[in-house]
Amino acid sequence: MLTIKIEEPATVGLLEKQINEIYDNSEASIKKLLFDFSTCPFIEITTLAFLISFITQRAIKNLITKIKLPFSKDVRDILRVWDFPNALKRASGIPFSRIVIEEDHKYFGEDFSLENMKYSQSIIYDKRLTRLLSKNFFSFNTYSIDSIIFSPKVAFDECRRWQDRLISSVLNNHLKGPDSYVSNRIIFEALTNTLRHPDAKIVQTSSFFQPVRDKRNNIRGHFTIIIWDDGISMIDTLRNALKAGKKIRSTQADEFFTKYLFVLKDSNGKKINEKTIGSDFSPDNNCSDELLLLTECFPGITCDIEGKNIINNNDGDVEVPKIFSRPGMGLYILVNAVVYIFGGEIAYRTKNIFINIKKAPKKTGKNYDYRVKAMNYSEYLPNFLGNMLTIRLPIFRSYAPTVKPKEIQRNEECSPVGL
Incomplete structure (x- = not known):
């Protein structure tokens, strides 16, 4: 073995x-x-x-x-x-018990x-989190889904968990953006996208607070949200649509034109090349898997240009522009909320591809909106099953009594933890 x-x-x-x-x-x-x-x-x-x-x-x-x-x-x-x-x-x-080696069965039934x-205890820096842990809020939650009939129930159920008064208060106290955006622009958009992946039987969500106290007793660190499904890769879903000759752009969304600094690395992390990609780029059958995965985050790119399965959820949110309800805007909204509203970053893992999206560094000036790191793992490594989305949002909270916390503006630059 x-x-x-x-x-x-x-x-x-x-x-x-x-x-x-x-x-x-x-x-x-x-x-x-x-x-x-x-x-x-x-x-x-x-x-x-x-x-x-x-x-x-x-x-x-x-x-x-x-x-x-x-x-x-x-x-x-x-x-x-x-x-x-x-x-x-x-x-x-x-x-x-069948996965753990037999000699370790002695650990089963320990004090829990x-x-x-x-x-x-290390993540309970706010005592109210004790209740959330006891109710398994942060733990892995598994939903069974129907791979044939599209139903948004799972997305609404998970969204409501995040709208609980206690968790909303905790998020509002420790994150940069509005707590309602976590449920409505991050969780809901991520789940509705996941539910569209063909052949998915389950979807799992989990999260983790990882705070770090600095010398002035302020809280830093990040809050991680993970969503995984066992369906067909996002890459294959879009590529199959291209092979079938289907139209995959529902709108040009010119008012949301976005520029990406696309950095391609090999499985050892060595940079192969980098180039500029605009959201007006339209993928074709010759598009690489790495780039094809990124285009799914472009405004208007979707396999469902008619919007047959589009579901909107603006409950508790601020007024949302009508264009946000158009087909192909979900992942764009998700990435925008994570990176520009919360100052975080987002990563996708599927097949043998990994991409990470965060705000372009200041040294690039105003030439780019996002920096994208893409990696293609070894051909010998088995393709990753399904699709995993990892979101990391920076934590901020001041506890020092002699230091007045600085107000954090939404457009303030932050330094997210690298994935």
């Missing part, structure tokens, strides 16, 4: 790098694979979402994947607080009380 041993904090980038290396060196299908987290000091929530997709894909191919649990109970508690065992079972159909969990 081949083993991937994680001895550092398990970020999704580190895990993918080690998976990439082991597949590059393997001449045959890896029938048995062990993830050894025994000495791992921390597991990122995005990493857990990646593992769910990866292990589910291997299960579909009847390949065996095992996990060696961390020696540290604090790290094992991360899996419990975010309900990872159940989320993995819901996606893969395999009980967690929030007050005794280090990592649950």
Whole structure:
């Protein structure tokens, strides 16, 4: 059995790098694979979402994947607080006890009380979050969806969770933009897009507050939101429409013309080239997968130009321009809210492609609206199952009694944490 041993904090980038290396060196299908987290000091929530997709894909191919649990109970508690065992079972159909190596079954049934969990306490810098954790707000939530009949119920249900008075208050106190935009322009737009992915049977959401106190006792850090579905890749969905000769641009949306600094890197992170892409660019069958994925964020690009499945949700939001309700505007609204309203960044992972979108750095002047980093992973690495969206919003809160918090304007430059 081949083993991937994680001895550092398990970020999704580190895990993918080690998976990439082991597949590059393997001449045959890896029938048995062990993830050894025994000495791992921390597991990122995005990493857990990646593992769910990866292990589910291997299960579909009847390949065996095992996990060696961390020696540290604090790290094992991360899996419990975010309900990872159940989320993995819901996606893969395999009980967690069959994935964990037998000698680690001794850890099953350990004390599960929030007050005794280090990592649950580390994110409870606002005592009101205790209730949210106890109700599994941040944990993996799995929704079963009908891949044949489009229904927005899941999007409305998840949106209402984020409109809870308590969570809205917490978001309003710690994020840069209006709390209503989180539910209506981020969660809702992300979920309605996800529900359109063909053959998706489930969608999972999770989130994580990761605060850091500075020397003046102010809170910094970021809030991460993850949405994953097991459907056909966004890339293939749009490419299939192009191959069928379908029109994929519903409107030119000239008033929302956007310029992107598109930076392409190889699987080792080495820059291959960079170029300027405008949102008036129309993809064709010769368009690369990396660029095709980016165009899905352009205003007016959609496989549903007639708007048959378009759903609007402006409840509790400010007045929304009518053009926002046109087909193909959802992902544009989502990216705009994440980057320009909240000062964060957004990433997509599907097939063997990763793209990250954030505000263009000041040194580029006013030549670009967004900087996009795109990576194409090794051809030996199995294609990522489904579509994973990772959103990171910077946290700000001042606790220093002698320092008056600065008012943060929506258009203020921020320094988001890199994905």
